[in-house]
Amino acid sequence: MISSLFSVLLHSYTFNMVTHTIIWVDTNASDVSSTFRSKLGDAQFFTESNDCIDYIQSHSNISIYLIVSGHLAKSLIPKVYEYSNLIKTFIFCGSIIAYAEWAMDYCDKLMIFDHGDDLLERLWNDLESQFRAQAIQYLRCADKYKNRALQYKQPACG
Secondary structure, eight states: OHHHHHHHHHHHTOOOOOOEEEEEEOTTTTOTTOHHHHHHOSOEEESSHHHHHHHHHHTTTSEEEEEEEHHHHHHHHHHHTTOTTEEEEEEEOSOTHHHHHHHGGGTTSEEEESSHHHHHHHHHHHHHHHHHHHHHHHHHHHHHHHHHHHHTOOOOOO
16 A cells, blocks of 8 residues: 555656757668768668658657668658757768758758767767756756655654
8 A cells, every 4th residue: 555655656757858869861871881970879871851750750758869871861851840840950971062052941840950060069068058057947846845855854853
């Protein structure tokens, strides 16, 4: 009885950690010797747009940071842009000018880069900001629970 009550209480106060996934979609994404791929670390790699779309749809509870090659961008981005779990899209291409005008329709969640290190710097900074914002929320929540606990603190006996 007590263990089931504890289980119910624990379940009602469980936090859902917001998770993220970095996705790289490019015909070269399967090349394990790619220096860009190695710099991404723990990411999802796709060479086909449809596989990427399936992944994003099946992981609707995960924040997605999408890196897409220029030659796939114009076909892929319009299909996934409205998904609520797509946080940011990065086009990694050889010429920013080639995509600048087209990308204006997507400018609130899209950035274009022609240098991998510049893209990665922005990606890591965006993730850092997201995690710092989450940390602040968790600290506020921790303070709230600490204050609730103090309401039940009993004076010392003796």
